Amino acid sequence: SAVISQKPSRDICQRGTSLTIQCQVDSQVTMMFWYRQQPGQSLTLIATANQGSEATYESGFVIDKFPISRPNLTFSTLTVSNMSPEDSSIYLCSVAGGQGETYEQYFGPGTRLTVT
Amino acid sequence: GQNIDQPTEMTATEGAIVQINCTYQTSGFNGLFWYQQHAGEAPTFLSYNVLDGLEEKGRFSSFLSRSKGYSYLLLKELQMKDSASYLCAVVDSNYQLIWGAGTKLIIKP
Numbered sequence: 001s002a003v004i005s006q007k008p009s010r011d012i013c014q015r016g017t018s019l020t021i022q023c024q025v026d027s028q029v030t031m032m033f034w035y036r037q038q039p040g041q042s043l044t045l046i047a048t049a050n051q052g053s054e055a056t057y058e059s060g061f062v063i064d065k066f067p068i069s070r071p072n073l074t075f076s077t078l079t080v081s082n083m084s085p086e087d088s089s090i091y092l093c094s095v096a097g098g099q100g101e102t103y104e105q106y107f108g109p110g111t112r113l114t115v116t
Numbered sequence: 117g118q119n120i121d122q123p124t125e126m127t128a129t130e131g132a133i134v135q136i137n138c139t140y141q142t143s144g145f146n147g148l149f150w151y152q153q154h155a156g157e158a159p160t161f162l163s164y165n166v167l168d169g170l171e172e173k174g175r176f177s178s179f180l181s182r183s184k185g186y187s188y189l190l191l192k193e194l195q196m197k198d199s200a201s202y203l204c205a206v207v208d209s210n211y212q213l214i215w216g217a218g219t220k221l222i223i224k225p
Contacts, residue, residue: 003201042203042217094159103147103207106159 002027002095004108005058012114019114020079021023023093028073033105034066036089043092051075083115118142120216122204127222128194136189136202136219144209150178150189151203153218159203162189191221199223 003026013019023032027047032049047068055068070076080087093108119141119224128134140148147166151159163189165171165180177190204216 043215045212045215103211103213104149104161104164105213106161110158 002029002106003104004093004095005103005112006093008111008113009109010114012116015084015115017083018079018081019083019113020077021091021093023076023078023108025074025095026088029097030073031105032070032076033094033096034068034076034095035092037092037110038089046078046091049078052104080113083113085115088115089111118206118208118214120204120214122202122205122216124217125220125222127224128191130194130196130223130225132194133190133192134194134221136191136204136221138187138189138204138212138216140185140187140206140216142202142206142208142214145182146207146209146211148178148180148187148207148214149203149204149205149213150187152200153203154200162202194223196223196225 005024007022011019034046035043036046037043045058046061046066047057049055049070051070051073067079073095074098091111094105096105130176147164149164150162152162153159163171163178165178168180168182170177170179175192180187191198201218201220203218205213208214
């Protein structure tokens with residue numbers, strides 16, 4: 001399975017600021033995803049990061065608030081913009097081989113964000 | 117709409133067997149995953165079922181019945197380190213993962 005790293009592992013930010021989270025994979029992958037997980041809750045998909053085109057956002061998530069980049073097949077960033085305390089959560093990057101290969105997703109270690 | 121149901125919490129005794137159920141209603145079906153997530157850590161892949169029947173992998177087994185929209189994860193010879201949340205997820209017709217809320221498993225000595 002792919003080895004996935006995320007930076008930063010945790011951060012404490014002030015409301016109104018922005019934080020960019022990086023996700024790096026040690027091999028090329030077809031699919032990259034960004035999730036949010038509130039304490040004690042399951043995973044909520046924010047968006048699918050598409051290489052070379054705009055990310056595909058899930059209902060309730062918009063590009064202005066969560067801009068995503070994916071410049072190549074091994075790297076993606078998620079920015080949490082104009083943060084509020086409600087954005088405090090764990091943000092997880094995951095990767096998958098894609099259609100016709102395997103759908104299982106492998107997760108990065110997560111970024112624990114606290115907004116004060 | 118799409119729906120995945122699993123119990124919120126279960127308790128079992130060390131050395132025993134526990135079965136965690138998952139029922140689903142999704143637009144299409146391209147397989148079902150079970151993930152384990154320890155507190156404060158990322159989910160890790162346990163199993164993938166796409167055909168009916170039982171898949172065994174060591175102390176863990178996963179069962180699928182597509183006609184019933186039902187799966188279970190069976191954990192044998194429970195160990196304290198098995199205390200974690202277990203997430204059921206279904207691949208829908210768009211090849212997206214639909215996640216259940218997870219079952220928190222508490223193991224007691």
